[in-house]
Amino acid sequence: MSLRFIFGRGGSGKTTYCLEEISKEVQSEEISPIILLVPEQYTFESEKRLSKYIEKDPYLRSRVLSFKTLSNIVFSQVGGLTDININSSGRSMMIYKALEGVSEDLKIFSKASTQPGFIGTIADMISEFKQYSITPDALENVAGELQSETLKLKLQDISKIYDSYEKILHENYVDSQDLLASLADKIELCSYFNNAKIYIDEFTGFTPNQYKVIRSLLTKASEVNITLTLDNNLVKTYNKRDVFSRTKFTEEKLKKLCLEAGVKIKPEISLNSKQIKRFNGNLELEHLESNYYSYPYKTYEEETKSICIKEFSNLYSEVEQIAKEIVFLVREEGFRYKDITVATRDLNRYGFLVQSIFNEYEIPNFIDSKKEAKTNPIIVLIISALEMQSRKYNYETMFRYLKSGLIGLSIEDISLIENYVLANGIKGKKWFEEKWNYRLNHKLNDEESEVELEIIEKVNKIKDVIINPIVKLQKKLKGRNKAKDICRYIYEFLIDIDIPETIKNMIDDFKSKNEINLANQYSQVWEIVVDILDQIVEIMGEDFISLDKFIKVISIGFDEYELATVPPSLDQVLVSSVDRMKNPNTKHLYLMGTTDGIFPLISKDDGILNDKDRENLGDSGIEVDIDSKTKTFEEQFLVYRALTSTSQSLTVTYPIADHEGKTLRPSVIISRLKKIFPNIKNESYLNDVEYKSNEEIANNITTKSPIFNELIKSIKDYEEEKKIEDIWLDVYRFYIKDDEYHVRAKNIVEGLNYTNQVKKIESDKIRELYNNKLFSVSRLEKYAQCPFAYFIQYGLKAKERKEFEFTPPDFGTFVHNILDKFSKQLSKDNLDWRDITDEYISEKVEIIVEELVSKIPGYILESSARYKYLAYRLKNMLISAIAIISYQIRKGSFDPTDYEVKFGINEKYPPIKIILDNGEEINLIGQIDRVDTLQEENQKYIRIVDYKSGNKDISLTDVYHGLQLQLLVYLDAILESSKHNGGDINPAAILYFKIDDPIIKTNENKEDESIKEEILKKLKMKGLVLKDSNVIKKMDNTLPDGEKGTSLVVPASINKDGTISKTTSGVNQEEFDILRKYVKQTIKELSEDMLDGDISISPYKTKESSSCDFCSFSSICQFDSTFKDNSYRIINKKSQDEIINKMKGDVE
Structure with a gap:
């Protein structure tokens, strides 16, 4: 029974001393065990090292244990673990x-x-x-x-x-x-440790329960050896500000324990008197180890070669430079990857970045961190399945479940049903409808096409695959359930959807791709799931529990699990957190992210018990863990251990900004190193070097992927007429000959003259895309706004994902359909707009709205209180609007003759035919909301009315640039048809009517008539009228003779002398003809450009707006006005006279 301390500073060879002694001991004739006891996280590495030292262990005496595995041995031998x-x-x-x-x-x-x-x-x-x-x-x-x-x-x-x-x-x-607490007593009964030799290594301190275990081991073993990192030259009494405070406290505690137990303390083994083994004569590292925490310290005046500080602008450039240097060390200096360690105090911030960059540089690496089990798709699937009912089968829960990738559906199937669900607002009970028949199209008058019906059928098949197992699960979960029953239901559900087989296949797939860690993770997760269910059954199986509480319990269980990772290779760079770092092979250490507050880490005083609480407990005789201040002091030991864990070189790096651009300051480690080493190698990478020689470039050539990116940068420099070295030509030749990069290398040269524009599409291909020579005027206006946006929408058929909302286009479709149905109902009832009453309007609109609401996809206007109120508002708005339309017709002599009338092939009016310069003929088609006519003796006049849900007026500037052709084309369609049929019709007006229920500011003194007049003013039609006082009065017969008057129906005013007022928005007959001719010519030009394959990125811009403002395709075109080849077509507003004169000049 004895205790022996093995002291030594960092790198002095304490572990090596233990391993050498063990290797000698196993060769003796003794049969008692020799145990190396280490922290849990070091067992794997310690076993590897021990196996290298021991060639033969004839009696299998040596073992590497942790306190956990030690307890397993004891309880398996002596029993007592009945619970x-x-x-x-x-x-x-x-x-x-x-x-x-x-x-x-x-x-x-x-x-x-x-x-x-x-x-x-x-x-x-x-x-x-x-x-x-x-x-x-x-x-x-x-x-x-x-x-x-x-x-x-x-x-x-x-x-x-x-x-x-x-x-x-x-x-x-x-x-x-509790096992550890009772372990000490059980060791007394365990013969395994009789006369054992025990080496306890890599600990800085112990918990009270661990001290009890050590005390028991001391009484059973022949000898216990404990290594502690200590410096004999410093005072050996505990002082929490000392870098070795923790180990000195441990030493004092162990000596006291031996005194109480009557255990002999052997003379200590001090390795501090010799040269530190790890540094192998490296003067810089030796000086760093002996002076970093020395006060006063000695300076190292020579320029350093083994220790370096590097400063970077951000985390990415920091990690990338480390990757470049690792490639150089392995390729040029002959080191192995296992000789290199990359460590940080903040692995959460750096882990993913290091892995992605190192993989790009083809550096085998092992990130020594554990991943949370709860983020694994298997667990996400289970929690989502349980939460569905309480979350009312909402989109987020359902598609978190579906996108787990574990239910046997393809990505295409999930995307299809996702689009359908989003468009129709499917949630809650809708998921359990026997069949979904929600419309795919939003054209309320059209029947579903055969293709659309096939899609709906496929969606229903996918829905059944999804919902059938969920229905079975949810039926079981209804009512009161015991926890054990819910666990059984979950397991049955997982079997039902074939999860075990799916996981097995995934594991096999990962292994075939050599993704061993992923295979291990999925294997672990399935075991975790089964273990959690078993534990719930054990802990609360007989308890009745609500589903909500069960979800909390199982989530809490999953929260505690982490997925362990095993190094997949022997030769790889270890990337570790400083507190877990253990790589005895480290010859080159990169200590990255050395910024203020991160390393050394400042511990936060934010637990249940704060520092003051812990101090009060200590004063009351209750020993608890150390406070945050002491932890911060003990962080110095981590710094010391990190700085002394390399044998050949140390590179300390730090960024000056994080990934969000926030400023970071260098750690005190940086300033301390600069003080001890005044001439330390200190490199800054804040600015890219403008010019590098061939030799510098050659030294930085690493692996294919990153160097290809560098090649692209150099070619860009060449394009900007900056000097580049000819070595890049050799690099380019390499990639041109490389099978993997040949095409990409060719493309970057072709990209020298890249402009953010697109080439014309061949004429035959564009015709295939646009399918036929039938064009609607609205599509031509879209083309005039931006050819590229038109191509994406109508050529490639790209469209935004439809979501469950009532959008402005939906509103427009809804309104047009109601007005159309109402107008046709009038004809059916043999009524005239002039005859109808407010009661008739209300009754019919009520019926029509009710009918159409049921046709809207997803029944959106019935889906919530908000949308029901919107439907109510829309109904009232339409009642008001129809009453205004009735008033406007009643006050004039024009009669509506057509509603939603189409012009096109086999329609009431023929298409407008446009002959292109190459002799091709195109047909312009469209649909007119309303056509009003007036028969005046031998003259017939026509008025085109278009219903709009927003403010709209004729802008002749927009007409001139092809942006507003619609009403003039509608007018032309009717006039051309009449001309071919031998009739003679004159244009009277092209007008917009806004569907609205305007809010009028009023007060109690305002008369009803005055309020009505305000409403009529706000809803007066806008557009162009024929400058003919007689025709204007036929549109509003309230305009008086011999008096000045302004119409409440059309945008016109008559002077006292009967002439047209300047405020009238109108043109004369000749100007109408000019407008019609110009519009036809514009249509011809736009059509020719379109069929010629012009899809240029060419948006317009006015003072108020641009075609990019509400464009859905900006992420595709990447238009940027700062590019030399991207510019807007600027449209400056001109007066009506200026525009008409320009048009006149263009058509003559």
């Missing part, structure tokens, strides 16, 4: 159950107990108390003696939760933390 062992996941679920039982008795934590994360926090607190052998009674007792009321209430609440947990625990279970 079910629960892990951290089971502990958290049990604490949730305990908390449920005492929640009403809590005082200070009553609200916090329901917050996310509280279970984990309280579980950590209970775990800490167990490590320090603190019972609920001890907490209750000390609470009564405390002066601090807040701490008193905290401890009383924790004690209640802890006590409730213990009562549940001791029914049939044992906490893995």
Whole structure:
């Protein structure tokens, strides 16, 4: 029975000393075990190292253990483990159950107990108390003696939760933390450790329970050796500000323990008197180790070669430069990847970035971190399936489940049903309808096409595959259930959707692709799922539990699990967090992310027990874990261990900004290094070097992918007439000959003259895309706005995903359909617009709205209170609008003769034929909302009316640029048809009528007639009228003779002398003819450009707006007016006279 300390500074060879002794011991004739006891995270690496030292172990004496595996040996030998062992996941679920039982008795934590994360926090607190052998009674007792009321209430609440947990625990279970507490007693009964030799390595300190275990080992073993990182030259009494404070405290504690147990302490082995083994004569690293925490320190005046500081503008450039240097070390210097370690204090920030960049540079790497199990698709699928009912089968929950990739549907099938669900607002009970028959198209008068019906049929088949197993699960979950039953239902559900087989196939697939870690992760997750279900059955299986509470319990269980990763290769770069770093082979260390507050890490005082609470407990004789200040001091030891863990070189790097661009400051480590090494190699990578020589470029050539990117940059420099070295020509030749990069290399040269424009499409191909020579005027206007946007929409048929909302286009379709049906109902009832009453309007609109609401996809206007109110508002708006239309017709002599009338092939009016310069003929088709006519003796006049849901007026500037052709084309269609049929019709007006129910500012003194006049003014039609006073009066017969008057029907005013007022928006007969001719010519030009394959990125811009403002395809065209080849077509507004004169000049 003896204890021997093995002291040494970092790198002095403490572990090597132990391994050499073990290798000698196993060769003796003794048969007692030799144990190397290390922290859990170091067992794998320690086993590897031990196997290298021991060639033969004839009696299999040597073993590497952690405290966990040591307890397994003891309990398997002596028994006593009759209860079910629960892990951290089971502990958290049990604490949730305990908390449920005492929640009403809590005082200070009553609200916090329901917050996310509280279970984990309280579980950590209970775990800490167990490590320090603190019972609920001890907490209750000390609470009564405390002066601090807040701490008193905290401890009383924790004690209640802890006590409730213990009562549940001791029914049939044992906490893995309690195993360590009882392990010390069990060791006394275990013969395995009799006369054993034990080496305890890599620890800086121990918990009280671990000290008890060590005490028991000391009484059983022949010798216990404990390594501690200490410097004999410094004072060997505990001082928390000392870098070795933790290990000195441990030494003192162990000596006291030996004194109490009567264990002999052998003379210590100090490795500090010799040259530090790890550094192998490297003077710089030796100087760093001996002076970093020395006060006063000695400076190293020579320029450093082994230690370097590097500064970067951001994290990406920092990691990329490290990758370049690793490639150089391996390729040019002959090092192995396993000789290199990359460490950081913030692996969460750097892990993914390092992995992606290192993979690009073809650097084999192992990221030494654990991944949360709860983010794995298997667990996401389970939680989503359970949450569906409480979340009312909403989009987010359903598609989180569907996109797990585990239910046997293709991406295409999921996308198809997703689009259908979004467009129709499918959620809740709609998922369980026997068949979905929601419309795909939004044209309320059209029947579904055969293709659309086939799509709906396919969507229903996909829906059945999805919903059938869910229906079975949800039926089982209804009503009161015991926890064990819910666990069984989940397992049956997973079997039903074939999850075990799916996982097996995925694992096989990962293995075939050599993605071993992913294969291991999925294998672990399935075991975790089964384990969680088993633990729930054990802990609360007989309890009746609501589904919501069950979801909380199983989620808490999953939260505690992490997926372990195993290094897939022997030769790889270790990327590790500083606190987990263990690579004895490290010859080159990159310590990255060395910024203020991160490394050394400043511990936060934000736990359940703050620093003051811990101090008060200590004063009351209750030993708990160290406070945040002490942890911050002990962070110095991590710094020391990191700086001394390399044998040949140390590179310390830091960025000056994070990924969001926020400023970062260098750590105190940087300033300390600069003080100790005044001439330290200090490189800045904040600015790219403008020019590099051939040799510098050659030294930085690494692997294909990153160098290809560098090649692209150099070619861009060449294009901008910057100097580049001819080595890039050799690089280019390499890629041109490379099978993988040949096409891409060719493309970048072709891209030298790249402009953000598109080439014309061949004429025959454009005709295939546009399918026929029938063009609507609205499509031509779209082409005039931007040819490229037109091509994307009508050529490639791209469209935005339709979501469940009532959009302005939907509103327009809805309004047009109601007005059309109402107008036709008038004809059916043999009524005239002049005869109808307000009651008739209300009655018919009510019926028509009800009919059309049921035809809208997804029945959106019936889907919620908000949309029902919108339908009510729309109905009232249409009643008001129709009443105004009736008034406008009643006040004039024009009669509506056609509604929603089409011009086109086999329609009432023929298409407008346009002959192109090459002799081709195109047909212009369209649909006119309303045509009004007036028969005046031998003259017939026509008025075109278009219904709009927004403000719209004729802009002759827009007409001139092809942006507003619609009404003039409609007018021309009727006039041309009449001309061919021998009739003679004259244009009277082209007008827009706004569908609205305007809000009028009023007061109690305002008369009803005055209010009505305000409404009529706001809803007066806009557009162009024929400048003929007689015709104008026929459109509004309220205009008086011999008096000045302004129409409330059309945009016209008559002077006192009967002449047309200047405020009238109109043109004369000749000007109407000019407009018609110009529009035809514009249509011809636009059609020729279109069929010639012009799809240029050429948006227009006015003072108020541009065609890019509401364009859905900006992410495709990437238009940017700062590019030399991207510019708007600027449209400046001109007066009516100027425009008509320009048009006249163009058509003559």
